[in-house]
Amino acid sequence: MGVIVKKVELSWLDRTYVWPVMKGMAITFEHFIKQLFTATSKRYTIQYPEMKKEMPEGYRGLHELKRFEDGAIKCVACFMCQEACPARCISIEAEEFSDLNITQGFEEKRPAIFKIDMLRCIYCGMCEEACPKDAIWLRKDYEVAAYDRLSMQFGKWDLMNTYAKADGKDRISQDPTPTVPRRTIVM
Amino acid sequence: MDKFASLLHLTPAILWMVIKVVIVFAGVMSLAAIFTWVERRGSAMIQDRIGPNRAALFGKIRIIGLAQILADGIKMFFKEDLIPTDANRKLFWLAPFLAFVPALMGFAIIPFGKSFVSGGVSYHLSVLDPGNGMGMLYPLAIGGMAVYGVLVAAWSSNNKWSILGGMRASAAMVSYEIGMSLAVVSIFMTTGGYDPSEIIGTQGHLPWNWNIVHQPLGFIVFFTCLFAETNRLPFDFAEGESEIVAGFNTEFGSMKYSLMALAEYSHMMTASALIATLYFGGWQVPFVKDPTVMLSVACFLVKLVFFAWVFVWIRWTVPRFRYDQLMHLGWKVMLPMSMGNLVFHAWRMSQGH
Amino acid sequence: MFITFALITLLGALAMLLQKNVIVAGLCMVATFFGVAGLFVLLGNPVAAALQVIVYTGAIMVLVLFVIMMLNSHEEEKAEASRPVQRWVSLALVAALALGSVKLVLASSGVKALNLNGAALPRATTLQNVGAALFADHLLGFEVVGLLLLAAMIGAVALTKRNL
Ligand code: SF4
Ligand code: SF4
Numbered sequence: 001m002g003v004i005v006k007k008v009e010l011s012w013l014d015r016t017y018v019w020p021v022m023k024g025m026a027i028t029f030e031h032f033i034k035q036l037f038t039a040t041s042k043r044y045t046i047q048y049p050e051m052k053k054e055m056p057e058g059y060r061g062l063h064e065l066k067r068f069e070d071g072a073i074k075c076v077a078c079f080m081c082q083e084a085c086p087a088r089c090i091s092i093e094a095e096e097f098s099d100l101n102i103t104q105g106f107e108e109k110r111p112a113i114f115k116i117d118m119l120r121c122i123y124c125g126m127c128e129e130a131c132p133k134d135a136i137w138l139r140k141d142y143e144v145a146a147y148d149r150l151s152m153q154f155g156k157w158d159l160m161n162t163y164a165k166a167d168g169k170d171r172i173s174q175d176p177t178p179t180v181p182r183r184t185i186v187m
Numbered sequence: 188m189d190k191f192a193s194l195l196h197l198t199p200a201i202l203w204m205v206i207k208v209v210i211v212f213a214g215v216m217s218l219a220a221i222f223t224w225v226e227r228r229g230s231a232m233i234q235d236r237i238g239p240n241r242a243a244l245f246g247k248i249r250i251i252g253l254a255q256i257l258a259d260g261i262k263m264f265f266k267e268d269l270i271p272t273d274a275n276r277k278l279f280w281l282a283p284f285l286a287f288v289p290a291l292m293g294f295a296i297i298p299f300g301k302s303f304v305s306g307g308v309s310y311h312l313s314v315l316d317p318g319n320g321m322g323m324l325y326p327l328a329i330g331g332m333a334v335y336g337v338l339v340a341a342w343s344s345n346n347k348w349s350i351l352g353g354m355r356a357s358a359a360m361v362s363y364e365i366g367m368s369l370a371v372v373s374i375f376m377t378t379g380g381y382d383p384s385e386i387i388g389t390q391g392h393l394p395w396n397w398n399i400v401h402q403p404l405g406f407i408v409f410f411t412c413l414f415a416e417t418n419r420l421p422f423d424f425a426e427g428e429s430e431i432v433a434g435f436n437t438e439f440g441s442m443k444y445s446l447m448a449l450a451e452y453s454h455m456m457t458a459s460a461l462i463a464t465l466y467f468g469g470w471q472v473p474f475v476k477d478p479t480v481m482l483s484v485a486c487f488l489v490k491l492v493f494f495a496w497v498f499v500w501i502r503w504t505v506p507r508f509r510y511d512q513l514m515h516l517g518w519k520v521m522l523p524m525s526m527g528n529l530v531f532h533a534w535r536m537s538q539g540h
Numbered sequence: 541m542f543i544t545f546a547l548i549t550l551l552g553a554l555a556m557l558l559q560k561n562v563i564v565a566g567l568c569m570v571a572t573f574f575g576v577a578g579l580f581v582l583l584g585n586p587v588a589a590a591l592q593v594i595v596y597t598g599a600i601m602v603l604v605l606f607v608i609m610m611l612n613s614h615e616e617e618k619a620e621a622s623r624p625v626q627r628w629v630s631l632a633l634v635a636a637l638a639l640g641s642v643k644l645v646l647a648s649s650g651v652k653a654l655n656l657n658g659a660a661l662p663r664a665t666t667l668q669n670v671g672a673a674l675f676a677d678h679l680l681g682f683e684v685v686g687l688l689l690l691a692a693m694i695g696a697v698a699l700t701k702r703n704l
Contacts, residue, residue, distance in 0.1 A: 018407060024504040028233045032500075035232040045237045278564070320666055324590035331598020335570065338605055342563055354609055361602050368594070381667045 055140040060125045062141040063116060065159040066134065071176045073160060074135035077111040084130035089120035097177055110175070114156040118144050139163055199308065207314050215294050218491070219452035220256050226452075226499045228252065233503045259445070266441035271344060274438065278343035283439070283446035286336025290453040293329040296321065297460045298384050299491075300470050300484035312470075312484065313383070322381035326461055327368055330416055334360045336450060337418070337425050337435045344438035352434025356425035359415050359513055363422075366521035367412035370405040373529045374398055374465055376536060387469035394473045399466040402532065406466045408525040413462065415517065417454045420502035422513055429507075459494030463487065542582055549575030566605045573597045585665045 013019045035043065046053050055061065066074040077094035095112035125138050141162065146152050154162075161171045195202060224239065228251075231238025240252035248254075270279055300312035311317060315325065334357050341353020375381045377398070378389050390397045399406050415422040426434030436447045463469055467490055470483040478486065508516065552572035559565035573596045580589035645651065674682050 032232045320586035328593035
């Protein structure tokens, strides 16, 4: 496929090459001066450890397991997210618990162990999509790093606390309702 | 000075020589080192970036990143010194020095301040005193020697990219040398002498008497050719990194590489000193008839740093030429232009100007 | 000083002859040129020294090395069959030449004058002197050489560029 390139007619001044170079130098100098006298906070560069990029809405960063007002976990251990996860990095173990006040007498499920291997997670957000209870969210924190592999295995309490500071909530490390031992069903 | 000299069992002349050598070479080298940082910072600013600003002394004192030079030096020292198996070992060792020494030596002729008289003896602020008979031929000769650094580095590393870079650079340097020399010759003509102090003396302290005003064409030619000579960006064929990896210094690492880089920057310093001397009145301070020695040195330094900065500035303004364009420019534009300049000034002089 | 430069020159020349590697030989030749330039300076002729460096080391040797680099790679050439007779003949010839030149120098009037008057430091030749000598005293020779060089240049261009 031929492309017709339009030839630019240069004026004699441009053909001396000196004048265009000087014009170019003026442009670069302008940039230099502008950059020199802009305050660091206004420059394009984000100086990372001191300044952080404000992530846009819908950014998929570190997960959070949501909780109710009283600190009870929203997740009902339905395993939907584990099934949906393309990276197979979520592993859940469910447990039963009951508390008449909250659950109107029903026996309910919640995760005893909820583990996400952050090294395998691809931050695709499928778990968020799959969750029927809106219990798992991917939020804006993008600084997920550690010194060893083991600390990249986020457990239930880690995940519930990931955004505690940002939201001004307390860190929790205990379920408000005590675990009820597995009931043996008498037939 | 005399007392100090007798303390060291030296004659004042020799002591003065030693002092000068130390000042000049230490000065040029530290300026070159600083310019490695200035170049990176400056190019960052031109491209709306920030550049190296993080290196800090003791992890605290940042001084706008100047510690980067130190950090780089330390890093270079402690890096492993690799020599490729197929390289010619001796020449590979020799090459950085061949690049570095001429780059420094060229500065020796340049008067970096006003001569002064003390105790009946006049002291000249240049390593080679005026009247040595070499004059401005000396930097031209030394500049010609700079090719060998590139050439030897390229050939000894036994790498195709390197050889390509070396060959391109050597051809470019040789062809631009002619235009440059002719531009310098027309200055010799109008000055009536070829000693740098004479050239500076005839230019005087008034900016409109400087050679830049009298010979703008010669200046353009000289300036352009210096870019080819120093292998700086619009003409950096020795290491066009987008085409031939890193050209002649592809195989060089650690301290050898750093010597190469320093050589480039020292070359830049020498080149800008040459520009200042030939076209901008050297150490002459504008509008000051009889400057003090310190003032003249300061003025020279300002000019030097400014032109070195122009090298950086041009680097980010003009993109690299193609090789045939370079040759075309060198032989068909620069050479006739400097010839024309020469003939024009010869004609003017014959008219009695 | 003299000894240093003379040694550089001689060793450079010797090394150039003995080197099997063409590029290294070329670099040795550069060293030789440098030594010669140094000798020029000692003779009170810095202009010749500068020109020596500019023209020979700065341009001619670079072009020579350039061509060598372009044509051959890193192979070192194998020595051909040794020819002892030629070697000895050439050695004898060189010795005879060297002896002859030494005798010539010793017998020259300059050395005699030096013996009579003692060494007087010559005034350094300047570019002005060279120019005056070229354009006043030896104008004809200069013009002839210029013409010759022009002819050579045109010849070279005509040879390499058949279809002008
Ligand atoms: S974001 Fe994707 S990969 Fe990560 S846990 Fe959720 S579903 Fe799995
Ligand atoms: S996070 Fe949501 S999808 Fe996953 S187990 Fe809990 S409730 Fe089910």
